[in-house]
Amino acid sequence: MATNATITAIPVKSESISVATANILYAIFASLSILDNILICWLFLRNSQLLRLASSILIFSLAIIDILTGILIMATPKTYGGIQIHLQGVDAVLYCTLVYSEYFIWTLGIASCYIIAALSVERLYMVSAAAMYKYVFTPTKTILYVILIILWAGILNAPNFYHFYHNENITNPVPCGFRILAVDETASRAIYFTSFALRFAIPLVITITCYVGFMRKIRTAITCISSANNVQTGKRSRLMLRRLTRMCVLISIAFCICWLPNQVYFVLRAQRLIKHNLAFHMFTKVLVSMNSAINLFIYTASNLYFYNELIALIKFICCCKRVQRKIGFLSA
Numbered sequence: 521m522a523t524n525a526t527i528t529a530i531p532v533k534s535e536s537i538s539v540a541t542a543n544i545l546y547a548i549f550a551s552l553s554i555l556d557n558i559l560i561c562w563l564f565l566r567n568s569q570l571l572r573l574a575s576s577i578l579i580f581s582l583a584i585i586d587i588l589t590g591i592l593i594m595a596t597p598k599t600y601g602g603i604q605i606h607l608q609g610v611d612a613v614l615y616c617t618l619v620y621s622e623y624f625i626w627t628l629g630i631a632s633c634y635i636i637a638a639l640s641v642e643r644l645y646m647v648s649a650a651a652m653y654k655y656v657f658t659p660t661k662t663i664l665y666v667i668l669i670i671l672w673a674g675i676l677n678a679p680n681f682y683h684f685y686h687n688e689n690i691t692n693p694v695p696c697g698f699r700i701l702a703v704d705e706t707a708s709r710a711i712y713f714t715s716f717a718l719r720f721a722i723p724l725v726i727t728i729t730c731y732v733g734f735m736r737k738i739r740t741a742i743t744c745i746s747s748a749n750n751v752q753t754g755k756r757s758r759l760m761l762r763r764l765t766r767m768c769v770l771i772s773i774a775f776c777i778c779w780l781p782n783q784v785y786f787v788l789r790a791q792r793l794i795k796h797n798l799a800f801h802m803f804t805k806v807l808v809s810m811n812s813a814i815n816l817f818i819y820t821a822s823n824l825y826f827y828n829e830l831i832a833l834i835k836f837i838c839c840c841k842r843v844q845r846k847i848g849f850l851s852a
Contacts, residue, residue, distance in 0.1 A: 542802030546593065549809040553590035556813055557583040560820075563833050574657035578639045581666045582632060586812040589628045593809060596622065612686040616696035621684035623677060629779075629808060630719050631673035636775060637723040638665060640730035647737040676718050679711075683790075700790050712787045720783040728772055770818045778811035 560583045563570075570576040596619060618624070642662075645653050679701055687697035702708040782804035788794045789801075820826050 538799040539802055542799060542806055545806045546802060546809050549806060549813045550590040550593035553586050553809065553812040554594075556817065557586045557590070559830075559833070561587070563829055566833065567829065572659055574642050574659065574662040575639060577659060577662045578635055578642060578666070581663075582635045582639075585628050585632050585635065585670075589625055589632070589812050590809075592622075592625045592628070596625070612695055616684045616686045617681050620696040621680040623680045626680065627670075627673045627677040629673075629812075630676055631670045632812065633720065633723040633775070633779065634669045634673060635666065636771065637726040637730075638669065640727045640734070640771075644730040644734045644737070647734060676715070679715065700792070709791060712790050716783055716787050720779055724772075724776060724779075727775060731772065770822060774811060774814065774818060778807045782808050 561580065564576065564580045564583075571580060642657055645656060649656075682701060683698055684696050685699060686695055688695060700708055701711050785794075785801060785804050789796055820830055
């Protein structure tokens with residue numbers, strides 16, 4: 521079937537400088553997300569023993585998702601702005617529904633949120649239900665959890681198929697319109713509140729709750745160890761506690777800061793409680809893309825073994841010299 525599709529660059533108006541800047545930052549963080557997470561994946565693949573751990577599989581999956589997210593952002597014409605799309609018929613419908621709506625980008629974003637929450641659940645399970653941990657978080661089951669999370673994210677993001685549609689009356693810059701899910705105000709608010717809860721609030725609550733429980737369990741264990749052993753052991757235990765506390769705080773803060781503005785803006789805009797502000801919208805998307813670029817480095821900064829592995833990998837890349845590694849536990 522022949523298609524009639526062209527892409528034309530259009531001048532950027534002076535009042536759109538802030539939007540253009542946000543678009544540039546959006547693309548930069550997407551590029552960094554690709555490069556950073558490829559480096560992390562290479563680290564895992566160089567040491568296959570890491571992928572025998574449930575926490576490692578979740579982090580590796582998160583890296584793969586962030587790579588795909590960055591690639592999709594860079595491949596989407598909407599990212600660059602100032603581009604006029606000329607489409608007709610089915611091509612226009614598919615473009616508005618799948619590409620302009622950024623369905624796959626946000627589906628992967630939601631999956632990323634849930635994988636972070638799943639990692640917090642795995643950490644809590646490890647310290648609170650050690651006997652069942654090895655049965656619940658086997659490598660095969662963990663991979664299955666990741667697949668189910670991605671499918672669940674696709675379902676949660678399904679409303680995007682309806683939100684964005686081909687509107688023949690719109691020609692500049694793209695022939696796509698936006699519509700709310702329900703005309704009735706009460707029903708609309710209920711739908712969007714539920715969507716906000718499922719996409720963002722629930723993963724955030726799960727993450728915070730699990731890490732709070734995790735810290736309590738660790739604190740109890742450290743107290744017992746410190747009272748039963750020498751002072752040096754107590755110092756090491758307190759150091760481990762500080763590192764774990766820093767990791768939990770960084771994960772929660774980064775997750776909340778990077779995702780909350782976008783999710784709140786989307787709900788308020790869909791409810792027509794605020795006017796569409798393209799510059800602010802792009803700013804929220806920049807934060808989300810930044811999360812994909814930095815979240816794995818939170819683990820690197822908080823985990824000495826992960827940090828040492830990354831340094832060894834960088835030395836190997838720069839000097840082509842294999843560095844001997846000590847076998848350790850990634851998630852300790």
